[in-house]
Amino acid sequence: MxxxxxxxxxxxxxxxxxxxxxxxxxxxxxxxxxxxxxxxxxxxxxxxxxxxxxxxxxxxxxxxxxxxxxxxxxxxxxxxxxxxxxxxxxxxxxxxxxxxxxxxxxxxxxxxxxxxxxxxVDSGDATGGRGKIILVFSSKGGCGKTTVSTNLAAALAGQGDGSSVCLVDFDLETGDVAIALQMDPTRTISDALGMQGGLDERAMSSLVVPYKANMDCLLAPTKPSDAEFVSAALAGEILRVLSEMYDYVVIDSPPAFTDVVLKSFDMADSYILLTTLDMPALKNLKVTLDTLDNLGFPRTKWQVVLNRGGSRVGLSAGDIERTVGVPISVEIPSSVEVPLRLNEGVTVFETNPRHIVGKAFQELADKQRRSTTAKVPVPAKRSIFRRG
Ligand SMILES: Nc1ncnc2c1ncn2[C@@H]1O[C@H](COP(=O)(O)OP(=O)(O)OP(=O)(O)O)[C@@H](O)[C@H]1O
Ligand SMILES: [Mg+2]
Missing domain, CATH: 3.40.50.2300 (Response regulator)
Structure with a gap:
């Protein structure tokens, strides 16, 4: 009543x-x-x-x-x-x-x-949309998820073919896309909480914040306590609607397998799995790949990306490939240009696309366009959301 x-x-x-x-x-x-x-x-x-x-x-x-x-x-x-x-x-x-x-x-x-x-209903299951969902992840903090996701989104939006991009900050408690791009978080994922189950393109348009031509952002809550109210179902619903609205949906993530991250793995077409040239990052990459295998997330979607490559620290790209048994898809060099631009609130790609770091992001963006989803045998998928 x-x-x-x-x-x-x-x-x-x-x-x-x-x-x-x-x-x-x-x-x-x-x-x-x-x-x-x-x-x-x-x-x-x-x-x-x-x-x-x-x-x-x-x-x-x-x-x-x-x-x-x-x-x-x-x-x-x-x-x-x-x-x-x-x-x-x-x-x-x-x-x-x-x-x-x-x-x-x-x-x-x-x-x-x-x-x-x-x-x-668990409302966020099938994507069905036209856009490609790309998840940027590493289970170790500070590997460059925000750097890579912001630059990749800017590169995809700037490729001159009119592709539209939405960058989603699913690092819900400590997300810093707004800071990295100097955006005013007037609207955030918190505003989607009351819309769960009824999110549509119109509602979503009122939640995203425009960054530049062809690129909008769905920003993380400004109140970290709101994070616990963002369920996997809501995350799924957000991704489904965004993938109907944009050509690319790029997800920045926290360094952990939260429910929202698992839902993102469930729905993404491509995973950019980051590592750097240090043992903790390498160990975490190995654990991540084993976890994805165990959960049945297809290897065809994996792209291992080495960030801060080129540093002489005793580990090489080859060591990483041998240890995890997966080739490195793109190597992003270490450069002072990255923190410099971060402090200016812009991406390297936008300010200096010819810089070696800018070129690496262009290469990463090109691979998202060219990558295929050729079917290879994968372990049977064990759904973590539809039990029973
Ligand atoms: N290729 C690079 N060259 C130089 N510095 C880099 C590079 N990539 C990232 N950094 C620096 O490393 C720091 C961490 O990067 P970033 O914030 O992107 O990592 P993150 O994975 O998002 O971290 P968190 O887990 O805290 O969200 C930043 O200061 C950034 O400027
Ligand atoms: Mg981050």
Whole structure:
């Protein structure tokens, strides 16, 4: 039974039969909390037109984290762009004019359908999109994931064929794409929390931040505590929608096999697995490859990339290839140009594509275009998301 936040007596009467056969109305958010505590299966909150925007946003924000399947539909007497933006950011599913009964009925139906889907379906499974998803990963921190993902995205967007790219920062707690590219994180993955199950291209367009021509970014939450609310299902849904919108989706990742990272491996077409010329990085690369084999992630998608190559540190590219038994796809040289450009908030590729590092990123980008997905026998895949 949907719950209406507003004028208890008047609204219970007014929305009965419109929203559902029966509704409950409560007059403030404290009473709403008490009601929802006793009704864990509640699907829908309709926030009345007289409730202030601040209270409406607070309700949506609170429940999008606590109960992602609970939808909020907001009624307003006037709808301005600022109202819409604030509401969507807070996690409101739809905003409807207070006197538009037909729109209200439609919004409530859609919200309840989304809730139903969320309860029953792991919504992010099949990609089905047109774009190529490329995951940049290393299980050791500091190997250059952010450097490689930002430069690769810039190179793919700058190849002159109009390809569109979205760089996704799935290093949810400590992501630094925004800093590396000096972008203002006005919108982040946190804003997608209330949209789980209902993400579509329109919603996604409001979440990405443009970086340059042909390149947008979906930035990591600015509040690290939001990271725990980003489920594998939401990550899958984000990737599915982005791959329908962009030619390339490049993912920056944390140095760990989180649920979101595993989901990304599940959905990516290509994995750029980074190492550097040091024993800890090499050991971690070996463990990563063994893990991917054990989980059945196809070897056809693997591309081992050596970052900071060329350093004379007692280990060579050949040592790495012999140890892990996989050829190095591209070698990115070590250069002071990388931290210099990082501190300027730009990529090496954009400022100096002819530099040896810029050229290496161009080569990496070319390989993403040319790489094929030729089928070779791989171990049977053990799904980590569809148990039973
Ligand atoms: N090819 C390179 N030459 C010189 N410096 C580099 C190179 N690649 C990365 N670096 C430097 O190494 C540091 C770590 O790089 P980066 O932040 O890209 O790693 P990361 O894997 O994303 O780290 P984290 O695991 O913390 O997210 C940065 O200071 C970066 O400037
Ligand atoms: Mg990083």
């Amino acid at each position: 949907p719950v209406v936040l507003g004028d208890a007596d008047r609204d219970a009467e007014r929305f009965r039969f419109t929203v559902a056969d029966d509704v409950v109305a409560v007059e403030n958010s404290a009473k709403l909390d008490i009601y929802l505590e006793g009704h864990p299966d509640e699907d829908l909150i309709v926030v009345g037109p007289d409730v202030s925007m601040a209270v409406a946003a607070e309700v949506a924000e609170t429940y999008r984290l606590r109960r992602p399947f609970l939808g909020v539909v907001l009624l307003r007497r006037r709808i301005e762009v600022s109202t819409m933006t604030e509401a969507l950011r807070a996690g409101v599913r739809e905003v409807v004019m207070a006197d538009d009964v037909e729109a209200l009925v439609g919004a409530c139906k859609r919200s309840m359908a989304v809730s139903e889907q969320l309860r029953n």
